[in-house]
Amino acid sequence: MTARDDVNARRVERLTAQLATERASLARLTASVEATAARKAAAHWTETDSATGSGIRRKPNAKADAQRYAGYDREALVSIAHADAVKEVARLESALKAATAERFRVLFVREDLIGVRAIRDEFGWHAVVKVNAKSVSIKTGYSWNDLIPFDRVLEARA
Known part of the structure; x- marks a missing residue:
């Protein structure tokens, strides 16, 4: 086994491990996104409408506003992380395919x-x-x- 074969074999192994890690992360994020969507679909409109109590909220509630905005932030961060994980999995699959092809490529003399x-x-x-x-x-x-x-x-x- 030459040094070139050694380097290419290690690269393929490293990319395979990274791809497995990213796929696990993507599965976790996908489950989180789907759970959020299911929670939203199951919620009654009165649970998400801030004006359902008396029709008009008479005094500001900073704590409730902060909780609501924090929920929006968490949802946005999960959505962004999910999109990034999809891109990273696609990039790693492409890199693994190229590395595997390079590993088994015949060198000319x-x-x-x-x-x-x-x-x-x-x-x-x-x-x-x-x-x-x-x-x-x-x-x-x-x-x-x-x-x-x-x-x-x-x-x-x-």
């Missing part, structure tokens, strides 16, 4: 690239000028050629 006319890296396809000892020279469309190391080559065509 010089003998594999001798005689190819085009190679592909993360930026697209390039015409090959020359295969060097540790890199490939490619045409740029300008007066110079660029070098791409073998480990950045994703695909080759003869």
Whole structure:
């Protein structure tokens, strides 16, 4: 097992653990959001209307207002945390998929690239000028050629 394999294997393990943690957090937040929605749906309109007692609240009640606003704040924070957790799970799933693909990607060596006319890296396809000892020279469309190391080559065509 090479150092590259070791690094990629650790990255996949780390991402898998992070994804499991985030999924558990997302499940907890989803349950909280659903419980809040169920409580709201089950509440009678008179329980949430502040003017149901005498029709008009005659004097301010700072304590009741603070409790109501704190409830709104808690609900908003849970909703925001839920949305962030959904985004984080999607990001980690994408990163895990990319890391797994990178872990099992076949690396090219010089003998594999001798005689190819085009190679592909993360930026697209390039015409090959020359295969060097540790890199490939490619045409740029300008007066110079660029070098791409073998480990950045994703695909080759003869």
